[in-house]
Amino acid sequence: MKISAAELEVLSVLWEQPGIAxxxxxxxxxxxxxxxxxxxxxxxxxxxxKGAVSTQEDGRRYLYIPAIDEESYKAKAAGQxxxxxxxxxxxxxxxxxxxxxxxxxxxIEDLEKxxxxxxx
Numbered sequence: 001m002k003i004s005a006a007e008l009e010v011l012s013v014l015w016e017q018p019g020i021a022x023x024x025x026x027x028x029x030x031x032x033x034x035x036x037x038x039x040x041x042x043x044x045x046x047x048x049x050k051g052a053v054s055t056q057e058d059g060r061r062y063l064y065i066p067a068i069d070e071e072s073y074k075a076k077a078a079g080q081x082x083x084x085x086x087x088x089x090x091x092x093x094x095x096x097x098x099x100x101x102x103x104x105x106x107x108i109e110d111l112e113k114x115x116x117x118x119x120x
Contacts, residue, residue, distance in 0.1 A: 010043045015070040
């Protein structure tokens with residue numbers, strides 16, 4: 001399932017606040033995005049069509065609930081990215097990130113811990 005960057009913004013709101021109305025999604029995005037209510041409704045419609053979001057009737061409005069798990073989506077999307085850009089290898093990705101963005105001491109500590117856990 002391919003989810004656009006804009007759709008992912010909407011889905012992120014629903015992961016944080018499942019079961020809210022389109023107007024609530026619009027309000028949650030208002031500070032970061034200059035989207036109209038209509039734009040948000042269109043993005044929600046696309047997510048429903050793709051099966052990423054489900055709806056529940058609540059009187060005259062619909063409540064939107066994520067139909068896909070955030071962690072599962074991120075794992076799959078990250079895997080696809082690594083497969084496509086780094087030939088399925090994580091080491092070149094980490095090397096690229098270290099080179100282009102630099103690693104903080106906290107990043108290095110976290111990576112060392114992760115590698116230690118993986119070696120066990």
